[in-house]
Structures are given as C-alpha cells and as structure tokens.
Amino acid sequence: MSKQTGRAFVFGDDVDTDLIYHNKYLAETDPAQMPQYSFEYYPGHENFAKEVKPGDFVVAGKNFGCGSSREHAVYCLQYAGVPCVLAETCSRIYYRNAINNGYPVLFVKGLSDAIKSGKIKNGDTLEVDLAAGSVRDTVTGEEFHGDAVSDLEHEIMEAGGLFGYMKKQAATKK
Amino acid sequence: MPPYQISEKGEAAMGKTIIMKIMERAAGRPVKIGERVWCNVDLASARDFGGANCVLQFEKEMGMEAKVWDPDKIAYTFDLQAPAHSEKVANNQKIIREFAKRQGIKHVFDVNHGVGQHVMLEAGLMKPGDVVLGTDSHMNLLGSMGIFATGVGNSDVAAAYIAGTAWFRVPETMKIVVTGKFKKGVCMRDLLTKIIGDLGAGGMDYLAVEFTGETIENASVAERITLCSMVTEMSGKVPLIMPNGEALEWLAARAGEEVRERVKLLAADPDAPYIKELHYDVTDLEPMASCPDAPDNVRTVREVAGTHVDQVHIGSCSNGRYEDMKAAYDVLMAGGGVVHPGTRVIITPSTTEVQMQCVREGLALKFLEAGIVFTNPTCALCTAEHYGAMPKGDVGIATNNRNFIGKVGKGSHTYLMSPMAAMASALRGEITDPRDILGE
Numbered sequence: 175m176s177k178q179t180g181r182a183f184v185f186g187d188d189v190d191t192d193l194i195y196h197n198k199y200l201a202e203t204d205p206a207q208m209p210q211y212s213f214e215y216y217p218g219h220e221n222f223a224k225e226v227k228p229g230d231f232v233v234a235g236k237n238f239g240c241g242s243s244r245e246h247a248v249y250c251l252q253y254a255g256v257p258c259v260l261a262e263t264c265s266r267i268y269y270r271n272a273i274n275n276g277y278p279v280l281f282v283k284g285l286s287d288a289i290k291s292g293k294i295k296n297g298d299t300l301e302v303d304l305a306a307g308s309v310r311d312t313v314t315g316e317e318f319h320g321d322a323v324s325d326l327e328h329e330i331m332e333a334g335g336l337f338g339y340m341k342k343q344a345a346t347k348k
Numbered sequence: 349m350p351p352y353q354i355s356e357k358g359e360a361a362m363g364k365t366i367i368m369k370i371m372e373r374a375a376g377r378p379v380k381i382g383e384r385v386w387c388n389v390d391l392a393s394a395r396d397f398g399g400a401n402c403v404l405q406f407e408k409e410m411g412m413e414a415k416v417w418d419p420d421k422i423a424y425t426f427d428l429q430a431p432a433h434s435e436k437v438a439n440n441q442k443i444i445r446e447f448a449k450r451q452g453i454k455h456v457f458d459v460n461h462g463v464g465q466h467v468m469l470e471a472g473l474m475k476p477g478d479v480v481l482g483t484d485s486h487m488n489l490l491g492s493m494g495i496f497a498t499g500v501g502n503s504d505v506a507a508a509y510i511a512g513t514a515w516f517r518v519p520e521t522m523k524i525v526v527t528g529k530f531k532k533g534v535c536m537r538d539l540l541t542k543i544i545g546d547l548g549a550g551g552m553d554y555l556a557v558e559f560t561g562e563t564i565e566n567a568s569v570a571e572r573i574t575l576c577s578m579v580t581e582m583s584g585k586v587p588l589i590m591p592n593g594e595a596l597e598w599l600a601a602r603a604g605e606e607v608r609e610r611v612k613l614l615a616a617d618p619d620a621p622y623i624k625e626l627h628y629d630v631t632d633l634e635p636m637a638s639c640p641d642a643p644d645n646v647r648t649v650r651e652v653a654g655t656h657v658d659q660v661h662i663g664s665c666s667n668g669r670y671e672d673m674k675a676a677y678d679v680l681m682a683g684g685g686v687v688h689p690g691t692r693v694i695i696t697p698s699t700t701e702v703q704m705q706c707v708r709e710g711l712a713l714k715f716l717e718a719g720i721v722f723t724n725p726t727c728a729l730c731t732a733e734h735y736g737a738m739p740k741g742d743v744g745i746a747t748n749n750r751n752f753i754g755k756v757g758k759g760s761h762t763y764l765m766s767p768m769a770a771m772a773s774a775l776r777g778e779i780t781d782p783r784d785i786l787g788e
Contacts (some may be wrong), residue, residue, distance in 0.1 A: 188549045188642070190752045197731045197755065200428070201395045201436040203404055205442075214505040215754045235584060238552045241752060244487040245501030247403065265583055266498055267485055267552050274503035326515060336507045337409040344510075 176256055176305040179312075183222060184296040185213075187235035187286055191242040191268070191322045195250045208246050209254035228255025235261065239268025239277075245275070250266050252277045260302070260309055260320070262286045262346055276335035280320035288316065304343030332339040350667030363617030365521040366588045367556035370496045371616065374479045381621070386515055390478035391421055393455075393510040395464055397428040397731075398483025400440035401502035403447040403677040406509050416451050416487050417512040421537040423455035423473060424448060427661045428727045429734050432459070432655025462699035462725030465490050465497070466573070470701050472602035476591060476610040481505050481514060485580050486665050486749060491557075491587040492572035493599055494614060498586060502589045510582045519585045520614075520623040521556040526563040528631035529660045533783035535675065537667060537747065537766035539563075539628060539634035540578055545646025552584030553624065558616060559589050563630055569595045570669035577666035578749045579756045581643040590615055635781055640743075640761035641753040642648045649769050649781045658742040659692040660774040661729045663769050667747035668725070677711045685787040686718050688777030693720045696728040720774075732756050745779070 190251035193216045195208065202208055207308040213222035232251055239247055248271045251259065258278035267273035272279045280302075288294045298313040323331065333339035358725070364372070368610065371379045375389035394402045398626075406414065416422055423541075424444050432438035441459070448456045461467045464484060474480055476494030481504055482560035490497035501516070508514050522580060526539065557579055564572070576587040590611050591599050600607045635649035662676050673695065680687070687693045695715055697703040703725050706712045715722040729736040730748055732755065738744050740759030747770055752760035775785065 179557070190750075192750075192752045192755050198733050200731065201440055203400050203440065211705060215758060217753065237553075240549060241485060241580075241750065243398070243483055243487075243499040243501055245398070245503060248501070256391060263553070266585060267501065270504060272500035274501065274507070324384055324517075330515075336503050337405075338509050340507050341409075344519070 177301060177303045178229065179299060179301050180231050180257065181232050182233045182294060182296060182298045182311070183219065183226065184289055185216065185232065185234040186231065186289065186296060187217065188237045189216070189234050190240050191244055191247045194239065194247040195244060197242070200244060200246065202246065205249035205253050212250040212254060213247055215301050223254070223279040226254050226256065230256055231235065231260055231302060232256050233260045233285065233289065234276060236263045237290050238264040240265040243267045245271045248272050248275055248277055258302070258304060260285065273330050274336040276331050276333070276338065278331065280307060280309070282309055282318045282320045284318060288318065355688070362621060365556065365617030365620040365622070366494070366590065366614055366616050367496065367519060367521060367586065370477050370479065371478060371516065371518055376509065379672070381518050381520055385516055385518060386513050387479050389421065389481055389508045389512045391423060391474055391480045392505050393423040393425060393426070393464060393468065393480065393482040394502070394505050395428050395483050396426040396430060396441050396444065398502050398505070399424050400443040402483065402506040403443050404550045405502055406506040409506070410510065410746055413446040416453070416509040418728040419452040419454070419464050421512060422453045422509065423468060425461065425467055426459045427463045428731055430459035430726045433734055436666045445690055448654070460700060462697070463668060463727055465665055466668065466698040470699060472604065475607050477614050481508055483682065487575055487587045488579055488584070489573055489577040489665060491579070492589050494590045494611065496586055512768070517554070519554055519556045520652070520754045521558055521559065522552060523558045523622045523625045525625065525627045526559065526630060527561050527627070527630040528563060530630050530633065532592060532788060533768055533781070533786050534630070534633050534635055535768060536567065536574045536768050538633055538636045539545070539630050540575050541638055541646055541764070542633060543628070544578060544581055544638065544644050547582050549581065549642065550767070552579055552582040556585050557584050557587045559587060562688055564589055565592055567595070568623070568671055569598050570671035574666055575631060575667060578643060581749060612685045635766060635783070636768065638751055638764035640763065641751055642742050643749065643751060643764060649765060649779060652763065653779050653781055655779040656675065656743060657691055657745055657773050657778055659736065659744040660770050661694045661736055661744065661746040661748065662695070662770050663698065663699060663728055664697030664730060664746070664748040665727070666749045667767050668696060668702065670702045671710055672747065673697060673702065673706050676767040676771040677714060679768050679782055679785050680714065680718055680775065683772065683775040685714065687720060687774045691774050691777045693774045694723060694728065695720050696723045699725045729756050745773050
C-alpha cells in the first residue's frame, strides 16, 4: 500500500491558489464538486481536471499553494484521487489545510531545480513511497527524498485530520 | 482565560519576541521557537466565503445539536461577495445567518459593513496579543495592531468551534527597521512594494515579522494596515507592530483601556532573538509597481509609465481606509477632477465607516462627478465573480494585494500600485507617476 505508482502532473514554483482552484468557484461548499475546477487557470494545464486519474501525482517546485486560505485548493486534489502533493515547499496555509484533512504533502528536496532541468517531467511515471519519503521517476531514473513531518502533524494525519484528532483527544480525556 | 500574563524570561533566560509572548500567553506555558503549541483562540472569524463551509463541516462532524465553545468569540463578516452576486452565495450567507441565530452568535457583520478585518477592528473586537483566526489569507494584516491574526481554512475555524483551540508552530522572527520620511507622491504602499520586490514571494517563509523604527512609530492606522497587508504575499505568518501614539489612542477608544497594558507586556525584549534584521530608509523611495502577473515582479512606476490602462480600482483591505481615499482624492483634484474617458475607475471604501466619512467630507460627490464608480464597502475586485471583472486583453491597475494570473479575469493583467499612482493613471488613461500630477 505504501508504495504507489502514478503519472506526474508537473507545475512550477509559486503556484498560487487561484491557479489551483480559481476564486470564481469559491461559493462551492461540497468538496466532491471541487475537482472539476482544478487548475482551470493554469496555463498549459487547463485540462487537468479531465485528464487526471486517481493515483496520479501533483508535482511542484517551491511555495506551492501560496495565496488564499481556501481549503477548496486541497479538496479539489484530494477528491480527485491525487494521493499526495509532491513539492519542494508549500505555503503555510496550504500546508495546514492539507494536514487538517489528513492529506499528505511531501516536501521533496531539489524538486524545483529538477523540474526546471527536466529530471522530472510531465507525464513521467513516478513511484512514491510516502512512508519512506522516497520518489523515483521511472522514465529519467532520478530519485528524490522527502522530509518527515513533525510529531503533531503526524498525529493529526494519523487521526485522518483535525476533526479526527480533536475527537480522539476528547475521547482520551474522558 | 486568566488575566493577561507573560512569564519573566523565556527558556535559557533568553529574551522573547512579540510572537513568542503572544503564544506563551495563549498556550498557557513558555514556548520555544520551532515547537508546535496549542493556543487558546480569542476570536474565530469567517467570511461569506469559507463561512458556510465552516458551519456545514462543524455540523457534519459534531452533529446538528452540537454547541460552539463560546458564541461571543465567534464572528462572521460578509465581505467577499456582498451583497450576494448569485443564488449560491446568497444561500451561503443564509446558512451562516441561521447558524449564528441557533448558536447565539451576535457578531454577524452582514452585507452592509465591509471588509472583515477592518470592520472587526473598528468594532473593537480585538486587542493586541489576541489570537484570531479567519478564513482570509490577509487576516494577518491585523498584526498592524499587535494582534496575532492568521488566515486559515475552514477546518481550523470549524475545529476551533469545539474547544476554542488551534495548533501553531512557534515561528522565528524577522525584524524590519524603517527610517526616514516619504517625499510627496510616495507612501507606505511604495515601501511595501519595494520590500516585496526585494524579498520575493518566499522571502518571509513561515516567519513572524516585526516592523519598527521612526517611520513606523509615526505612521497612521491606515499606513500600518497597508504595510502589514501583503506579508502573506511573501509567505510570512504574521507581521507585528505594537500600537503607539495615534494608533494606540484609536484602538484604546474602540477596544478598551486594557490595550495600553497589553502593549507594554507584549513589547519585544531588547535581547529577543531575530533570524534576520533589515533596514529601509524611505527618504529617496520612488512610487513602485507590482507588474503582471505577480506581486513580487516589481519595478518603479516611472519604468512602466505610459502603459495603456483600461480599468483602475482603488480599495481593498490593503488600501481602503479613509486616508487612502483622501490621497486618491487629492491627486484627482490636482489633476483637474475628471478621470480619463477611456478608463473605468472604481473606488471601494473598506468599511461603511470609511464610506460615511467620504460622504461627510465631500469626497464621494467629487468622485461621482469625476466619472468614478463609488461603491459600497466590499472586497470587490479580489474575486472575479463580484464586480469589476476584466475581459481578456484588458490591463488594470489596482491597490489590491494580488495580481496573480487571471485573478480578475482570464487573459487580463493587473499592476498593483498606491492609491496616488492609481489615481494619477486614471486621470491620464495610462500608467502615470503621481509626481507628474502633484509636482515633486
């Protein structure tokens, strides 16, 4: 289970939340409806929502998810079946929103340069081991390694998200 | 919560930054940089955007009978799309109103109030040192008043309804010292744009940022808000300025006398640890612009002068205070009082209080006579789905805080500038240095 294989959808640095999920669709409250709008405004990835299949990965450089606090930008990938975001870094609000939903974001060293130099390309098949934090591009043969999250974030993830964690805490206190 | 208390010294007898003091009080124990802490929340706010998501998530997870931890510490502001522009938004606003009624939440600022942070600040709901959540990534501009406010998603807000807590990483702090006086035609927005250009989109990654120095100490409430309004665009966690002088009086009159005591308690220690210290002198600063399509794509206004402009928007949480309206007004009057016939100009005050002042002082009439659309207070162009959306190929100027690709319409492009530069450009229909209108 831990090792997953899927295609890479590759993005650049500073991918903002309007590119991931445009403000035009903020009135949506049902997470299941959000994937249809994913990356609609990202030049070159306008058809992401139609092309993405469960198991495919979103790969990005630095500061992924900068901009708005909209949790839609996490839901639209999570509910599309993208198992995780692989980014060199992501914005703090995006990171919180992902953790709070039990959605993994793997911080992968050197990813920004690797994208720029073609060591990881759009459409490549990736092997990702989230538990080990390893990423392998089966086309280029390049390997990458991610950071482990802190204890608290790990516990929230394990509980399936912030609500799961809060309920677990409340149950332990009783 | 017990009376406001902070221990004498931090771990290893080290001095403490403002954010460390705030988190220590909110966590009820000493804190270390880098650790995760659970903080008590003083105010959990949400907007018409995100607010309905919070309500629905809370009820789904906790059940329809569940009660929020403290109805007096929850607030809603209707600002992103106020009044509602669609049935869907109207319904979201209704979901919030009805939840607030069921839960006994009184702080509901409906469509007739304005931009959330500004409205809640005017209403005196927050004091320096408070921990405030909001479904607005620019929530942290409240750091301009020493408040630890932070933008979060619906999960953080909805989960805070359970027990009034939220988790945080204790951040490192960067210090920015500002000295000098702005010359005519140059203002705090230009300093902010300069800093963004220097530091870039990731330049304050996860950091708290303390702004200090004579320029800050002499700054008005409006200027402080502006300076703090785009720390998010540099990936910062929270900007912090301890209120003093005129700003302190303004806040104490609204949030109560306790503000004065808090300011003393929260001041950074002389030996507080800073990860980085920067110095800016604004004396020779020029009008600056964030060019399409990123806030950190910065040049001087002179460098991009002459560019044709289809639309100008003055307002937003960055530059929607009365002082911003007045600065734009003065340029308008100096430039003949009529905007260029080929340019659509929209002015949006941030709150009803600001709007009323514009009416009382005669600005509103002059704006309307000038050919300007003077709107109700709202976030306006910060969403493409409200008003002021731009068609493909149009170029806009805005005093807003974002000009991301296609933000106000696919294929349109936006320059971000000060209210003075925006109005100077509105007068001529092309990007114009305000000093060309005002003189140097």
